[in-house]
Every structure is written in C-alpha cells, then in structure tokens.
Amino acid sequence: MTRRTLKLGLVTMGAGGPGQHNRWLDPDIPADASVNIRWYIEQVRKAEAAKFDFVFIVDSQFITKDSPPHYLNRLEPLTLLSALATATSHIGLVGTLTTSFNSPFNLARRLASLDLISGGRAGWNVVTSGDPGAAGNFGLDEHYDYETRYGRAFEYIDVVQGLWRSYEDDAFPRDRETGVFLDPAKLHALNHKGKYFSVTGPLNLQRSPQGQPVIFQAGDSDHGRNLGAQTADAIFTHSASIEDGRAFKQDITRRAVAAGRGADDVLILPGVSIYVGDTDEDARRIETEYxxxxxxxxxxxxxxxxxxxxxxxxxxxxxxxxxxxxxxxxxxxxxxxxxxxxxxxxxxxxxxxxxxxxxxxSRGSPFVGSAETVANEIIRWFEGGALDGLNVMLGHPDQFDRFLNEVVPILQARGVYRSEYEDTTLRGNLGLPKPANIRAEAPASPTARREEPALAVS
Structure with a gap:
C-alpha cells in the first residue's frame, strides 16, 4: 500500500445539513434519518462494502430555528459511533468533538473507549466551535475569542495525546501464574500544568491496536490551518476548483514542514457532493433539480x-x-x-x-457527469496534487448508490482505489504509521508538561 491510494470518507446528514433544508422530503430518506440508528447502519454498511476508509459524523453545540433539519435533531457522535462499531468491522469511525466545551480527560477517555470497542478504528475531528451561542449552554457569558479558542485547542490536543500515552503497549501482563495484572513501570502520569488546563492523569485505559485515534481537523482560518498543519493526520476542507485544492494542499504542506513535520504527513480530504447521470447533461440536470x-x-x-x-x-x-x-x-x-x-x-x-x-x-459541484466523467475528474484532482481523498456527502440515496455502483468500480479498475481493506485499523487503511509511545523510549520526569516540543500558534 502507498499513501497515494485514494481515500474515501462518508458524511451522513440524511435529514439535510447546511444548504439542504428540504432534503428530508425525499421519500427514499426516513424523515427521522438523523436519529434512526437502523438507517445509519444501512448506509455505513454500504460504504464499508465499497471499502470506504471512514464515516464522518459532524456535530455542533448550538441551534436556532434557522438551523438545517439534521442539526435540529441528531444523535451525539460518540454514542452513535459506538453503535456503528458493533455493526461494522473495518470502516473508520470519526466524530466531531469541540475543544471549547469538553474536558480533556473525559474526551480522551471517551475517544479511547471507542477506539478499543472498534479495534482501532476511531478518529477525532477537532473543532473549536464557531457558534457563539454555544457558550450559553456551558455556563459562559460569551464565546472565547479566536486567540483563546485556538490557544486552548493546541494545548488541549497536547493534553489528550499525553493521556493516550498513559500506558505502554505491554503494560498489562495479566499473568495469572504470577498474579501480575499491571507492570507499574509502564504506567505514566501526565502531570500537565499549562496556560489553560491542569490535568494529572493517567488515563485509566490501555492503548488500542492503532495506538491512538486518528486526528482530523477542519478549520480554514489562518489559526485553523496552523492547527491542522501542526497537529492533524488529515484535514477536511472545501475546494471549488482543482487550482484551489492544489493551493490549499501546498499551503498546509508548507506549514507542516515549517513545524518540523514531513511533507506527506497530512492528508487533504475535501468534502464533495457528487452527481452521476447517464450522460454529463443528465447529471447536470439532476444536480440542478436537487x-x-x-x-x-x-x-x-x-x-x-x-x-x-x-x-x-x-x-x-x-x-x-x-x-x-x-x-x-x-x-x-x-x-x-x-x-x-x-x-x-x-x-x-x-x-x-x-x-x-x-x-x-456557488455550491455547484465540480464532480458532476456520467460515471466515467466523474471518475476521470476525481483521478485528475488526485493525480494533480489537489487532494488525497474525498469526504463524500451522502446526499440523496439514489445518487450515493450510483456513486458506489458505477464510479467506485472505475476507480478500482484504474488502480487508484482499493478493492480490499489493507488493515483492520483506521490508521492502517489511511496509510498512517502507528505513533510510538515515546514514554516507553524516554520516560518524562514527573513534573514535565510534555515529551515533545511545544507547537506554537502563529
């Protein structure tokens, strides 16, 4: 497997997300799709049969009467993903959780639990929450300003990753003959004291087969790009053209290298709507009508x-x-x-x-046409350095089925997309290495805040 294998994610917003207030009227979609676990399982199993890398659950902490239907009534991401974990075997499970309104310890534990339940398939989409009204749901008079939001996010990720390194891989001998359950030398407290958080640790949960959940990020401001380039394994974005996609990928690569990371360390996965017709003209008609x-x-x-x-x-x-x-x-x-x-x-x-x-x-998609046209355009963007994969919006069921049944086989036949999963973990299928637990190599002193250089916000 190479990192240049196309990656595919699925975004499930059946009842209709932003710009799709009336999608729930489609008779092929249950009116209660956003809270219908049977519907979720059916869609995610379809994606898994097509060898998708992950399903992505979006979330927010605040609604108004103008929020789209899916936002008005939806399941909490980790609860939903835990249910999906037991109904699937290979597809990754990525949930959106905010650094603004969650405790680092609780979030680290919940995500690590999903990672173990799923056998190493969990992912965390890091957000700082852009809806200022959410502050009122968490006892705050107003939302954090940009500097504070992203300053907290950098430190928050640092704390969570530190907690995920509480145990070394072989910390639990569970040897009944000797009566040894835990090797205490392989348990490490965090003892973090920073500007925004003070967390003692350790986390009371072993590491998963992939080491720790995969970190995703989706912010396009200067602060957001820095956060993604310096901390994320993959970034969700939106690109209106192949030129926009190349420019974004080049910018993230530049920022990642400046932060001491490799040029290929961060995957770029734009969210896209795909419309497939019998002909290119037919597909454009379908897009316009929908x-x-x-x-x-x-x-x-x-x-x-x-x-x-x-x-x-x-x-x-x-x-x-x-x-x-x-x-x-x-x-x-x-x-x-x-x-x-x-x-x-x-x-x-x-x-x-x-x-x-x-x-x-301007919400028109660049991926519209016959199955052959759509496949060619995806490959053009992929080989042209504009993306590493696609975050496919589920959209209307007939269109999702056409993508799975008509476009995916072409991508497989062209050799840019897998026919079988390469691994049982999300990291393995994304081509990402399992992170070493550096505490096992160079244990930190009890008062050390972290084991690796701090990442500055620029």
Missing part, C-alpha cells in the same frame, strides 16, 4: 446568519447593498467565512439578495 428542491431563497437567507453569529439578515432591505457592518457580529463566530462573504459582496457591489443568490449558486 439543489432547487433542497433549499429555498428564504431558507438560505436565514442560514446566512450562521457565519455571523446567527445574526438575522431578514431585517435588512434585500435590494440595498450588502450590510458589511454585520461582520462585527462574526468576531467570535465563523469569522473567516463571514469575512469572505463581505469581501465578495464589496468586490462585486452586490445587494443582500444578490449575495444570497451568488452564495447559493
């Missing part, structure tokens, strides 16, 4: 507020210039996204109505 059916202008106008701290844009004149002053509402929210929207409106002198229409139109 996009029109899945979302209305009024829903898009309400959802626009999410990047701006859920500011309500319905109070403005639709045909007046875009209210650029609303960017201030995004300071503790998804500021990078909001800034791009404001810059787009300013550059083209757009009204609010035109801005919403342009943003809705």
């Amino acid at each position: 996009r029109r059916a899945d979302h209305s202008f009024e829903q898009a106008l309400g959802e626009l507020g999410r990047s701006f701290g859920w500011h309500d844009f319905r109070q403005y004149d639709l045909d007046a210039p875009f209210p650029a002053e609303t960017l201030e509402h995004a300071r503790r929210s998804f500021f990078t996204q909001a800034q791009r929207i404001v810059e787009l409106a300013r550059k083209d002198d757009l009204t609010l109505r035109q801005t919403v229409e342009v943003l809705s139109a």
